[in-house]
Amino acid sequence: MTAAISARGLRKSYGDFEAVRGVDLEVAEGEVFALLGPNGAGKSTTVEILEGLRPRTGGEVSVLGADPATAPRSWRAGIGVVQQAATDLADITVAEAVHHHARYYPDPRDPDEVVALVGLADKARTRAGRLSGGQRRRLDVALGIIGRPRVLFLDEPTTGFDPEARRQFWGLVRDLAREGATILLTTHYLDEVEALADRLAVIAGGRLVAEGTPTTVGGRDRAKALVTWVDPDGVQRSRATTDPVALVVELNALGPVADLTVTRPTLEDVYLELIA
Numbered sequence: 519m520t521a522a523i524s525a526r527g528l529r530k531s532y533g534d535f536e537a538v539r540g541v542d543l544e545v546a547e548g549e550v551f552a553l554l555g556p557n558g559a560g561k562s563t564t565v566e567i568l569e570g571l572r573p574r575t576g577g578e579v580s581v582l583g584a585d586p587a588t589a590p591r592s593w594r595a596g597i598g599v600v601q602q603a604a605t606d607l608a609d610i611t612v613a614e615a616v617h618h619h620a621r622y623y624p625d626p627r628d629p630d631e632v633v634a635l636v637g638l639a640d641k642a643r644t645r646a647g648r649l650s651g652g653q654r655r656r657l658d659v660a661l662g663i664i665g666r667p668r669v670l671f672l673d674e675p676t677t678g679f680d681p682e683a684r685r686q687f688w689g690l691v692r693d694l695a696r697e698g699a700t701i702l703l704t705t706h707y708l709d710e711v712e713a714l715a716d717r718l719a720v721i722a723g724g725r726l727v728a729e730g731t732p733t734t735v736g737g738r739d740r741a742k743a744l745v746t747w748v749d750p751d752g753v754q755r756s757r758a759t760t761d762p763v764a765l766v767v768e769l770n771a772l773g774p775v776a777d778l779t780v781t782r783p784t785l786e787d788v789y790l791e792l793i794a
């Protein structure tokens with residue numbers, strides 16, 4: 519496995535406060551990796567260090583084979599960034615902003631195509647300051663992908679998106695991943711993680727508390743399923759079991775079973791347990 523992003527023992531202190539306390543992370547080339555965690559967990563700090571936008575206190579970091587803290591200017595052309603705090607674009611239009619950003623990169627995408635790709639074609643001539651919150655976020659995404667980045671960092675990219683815009687964005691991320699981009703995503707939306715991430719890590723209090731795929735993280739695949747049903751005498755019953763199939767067969771042998779449901783813990787259930 520070639521790692522596009524790796525961190526070993528990453529630490530960051532703000533004064534006396536240790537925001538990141540020894541994080542190990544490895545993201546393979548072409549992988550979509552999600553970083554989850556409660557507010558203040560240290561996600562943005564970690565991502566900003568990987569982006570080369572924040573100095574670290576300790577540990578080893580490599581992104582596209584270089585240390586972001588000392589990488590040459592040319593390295594930056596391979597990196598796409600969508601930060602939480604949107605850049606101030608004052609009075610320029612969507613199209614102007616995207617065309618302008620394209621000039622920073624050696625092999626940019628077609629700016630008008632990118633505007634259409636993020637669903638802003640009908641707002642191309644609108645000034646950035648007049649966009650709605652979700653539209654402004656789409657412009658941030660456009661600026662993040664214009665340079666055809668090999669590694670794309672998305673810090674809470676879909677905050678403020680309506681459901682349709684989120685689905686469109688997910689399609690866009692999948693297309694970028696298919697083209698070979700490595701994507702590191704932070705988000706508070708668990709459905710976004712399930713829709714997009716090959717792997718994920720949960721960070722809490724500056725430490726990684728779990729890592730895995732959306733289906734296996736935190737032992738989700740081995741967790742008990744909850745079987746509920748209504749007995750012939752009308753009483754609602756439930757039982758947690760690691761073998762729901764056997765239980766259902768057993769119940770069936772005893773007589774008619776009504777309103778049978780089998781529920782596995784959701785990613786959200788597992789996540790909330792991990793950070794508790």
Ligand SMILES: Nc1ncnc2c1ncn2[C@@H]1O[C@H](COP(=O)(O)OP(=O)(O)OP(=O)(O)O)[C@@H](O)[C@H]1O
Nearest residue numbers: 532535537555556557558559560561562563564602
């Ligand atoms: N510039 C700074 N100076 C001092 N403390 C900071 C600074 N930036 C972040 N912190 C602190 O570091 C901790 C981690 O912040 P960070 O922004 O990395 O969290 P996060 O996981 O991205 O949270 P959120 O989900 O709210 O975006 C927080 O307690 C925050 O208050």
